[in-house]
Amino acid sequence: MRSELFREGLLEGKVAIVTGGGSGLGRAAALELARLGARVAICGRRREPLEETRSLAPDGAITVDVCDVREEQQVDAFVEQVLERHGRIDFLLNNAGGQYMVPAEDITPKGFRTVIRLNVEGTWLMTHAVATKWMIPSGEGGKICNVTLSPHHGLPGMAHSSAARAAVENLTRVLSIEWSRFNIRLTAIAAGHFETETLLTKYPEQVVRGVAKTVPLGRLGRPEEFAWLVAFLASPGGDYFSGAILTIDGARDNWFGPYPPPGLADESGKPPAEARRPRA
Ligand SMILES: CCC/C=C/C(=O)SCCNC(=O)CCNC(=O)[C@H](O)C(C)(C)COP(=O)([O-])OP(=O)([O-])OC[C@H]1O[C@@H](n2cnc3c(N)ncnc32)[C@H](O)[C@@H]1OP(=O)([O-])[O-]
Numbered sequence: 001m002r003s004e005l006f007r008e009g010l011l012e013g014k015v016a017i018v019t020g021g022g023s024g025l026g027r028a029a030a031l032e033l034a035r036l037g038a039r040v041a042i043c044g045r046r047r048e049p050l051e052e053t054r055s056l057a058p059d060g061a062i063t064v065d066v067c068d069v070r071e072e073q074q075v076d077a078f079v080e081q082v083l084e085r086h087g088r089i090d091f092l093l094n095n096a097g098g099q100y101m102v103p104a105e106d107i108t109p110k111g112f113r114t115v116i117r118l119n120v121e122g123t124w125l126m127t128h129a130v131a132t133k134w135m136i137p138s139g140e141g142g143k144i145c146n147v148t149l150s151p152h153h154g155l156p157g158m159a160h161s162s163a164a165r166a167a168v169e170n171l172t173r174v175l176s177i178e179w180s181r182f183n184i185r186l187t188a189i190a191a192g193h194f195e196t197e198t199l200l201t202k203y204p205e206q207v208v209r210g211v212a213k214t215v216p217l218g219r220l221g222r223p224e225e226f227a228w229l230v231a232f233l234a235s236p237g238g239d240y241f242s243g244a245i246l247t248i249d250g251a252r253d254n255w256f257g258p259y260p261p262p263g264l265a266d267e268s269g270k271p272p273a274e275a276r277r278p279r280a
């Protein structure tokens with residue numbers, strides 16, 4: 001299948017890594033990069049979903065490795081394997097991540113560490129390995145894109161993850177400065193609510209039922225909308241983006257709920273305006 005948006009061969013010759021490529025946003029991104037001609041290496045903890053992603057891509061476009069991004073030795077071995085196989089790495093999407101929903105007072109020290117370790121340490125280990133094994137010594141640089149969370153003003157029930165994603169966004173900013181001398185460009189995509197299978201099945205039913213109503217556009221994002229942004233960043237169109245946090249969330253960061261709020265609009269859907277007072 002061809003990309004619905006971009007020209008064929010746009011990413012010919014490029015090599016990309018997508019962590020967590022076996023499902024949801026990671027799968028959508030890996031498939032779009034592969035459709036555009038990139039060779040894509042995906043990883044995750046379970047082989048089966050990764051193989052399924054591979055089976056959906058053009059023959060030979062996607063390779064699969066089991067790798068837990070929290071484990072330093074596995075990350076090193078994975079990156080070395082990709083370099084052995086493909087000889088270069090142009091683009092890294094740190095998509096593997098997540099959390100569980102829980103009131104903050106019920107987060108145990110182990111639970112907090114678990115979420116920080118996956119999102120912050122996992123992202124860091126992969127970023128550091130790709131930079132030090134290829135992007136810096138090759139002299140070629142490259143692009144690294146992290147996945148974070150919108151809303152930035154805090155997501156109740158996800159205190160651990162809100163903290164972790166803020167850390168990843170600042171890491172993105174500081175590395176975009178430090179590693180500009182190596183021509184490494186870093187961005188973060190702050191994703192709002194996307195209709196992935198995990199989002200629709202992992203969280204409590206009442207949360208899933210109501211989540212679109214917390215988005216001004218009134219709907220969840222579609223995985224392909226995320227994948228198009230990733231492909232754009234990987235393409236020459238993304239060459240001058242660095243240090244930027246790109247929020248893709250149907251305006252969720254700026255408001256909590258559909259706009260106009262229910263009950264406030266007139267019959268045509270128009271929000272109210274105050275009457276002008278006569279001048280004294
Ligand atoms: C509206 C939503 C917006 C959507 C955003 C998205 O990101 S959608 C996409 C989202 N996608 C994802 O999130 C995908 C990736 N997420 C994951 O793999 C897991 O959610 C993970 C981050 C917990 C890591 O898993 P793991 O296998 O490494 O860890 P483990 O299972 O072995 O747990 C270790 C410790 O964590 C704690 N703890 C864990 N769960 C709960 C709980 N429900 N309750 C309470 N506590 C919990 C507990 O302390 C446990 O230790 P214990 O008590 O067992 O000794």
Ligand SMILES: NC(=O)C1=CN([C@@H]2O[C@H](COP(=O)(O)OP(=O)(O)OC[C@H]3O[C@@H](n4cnc5c(N)ncnc54)[C@H](OP(=O)(O)O)[C@@H]3O)[C@@H](O)[C@H]2O)C=CC1
Pocket residue numbers: 019020021022023024025026043044045046047049067068069070095096097098099118122147148149150190191192193194195196197198199
């Ligand atoms: N869907 C949404 O609305 C939003 C999603 N996000 C973020 O976007 C990313 C993708 O989300 P989504 O596709 O919805 O969720 P998924 O749960 O489908 O994706 C997470 C992927 O990461 C992999 N993964 C998890 N832990 C590890 C690990 N330790 N090492 C390697 N791979 C791992 C999982 O595979 P496996 O279990 O086999 O390891 C899975 O394929 C996540 O970071 C998520 O938090 C952010 C905001 C909103």
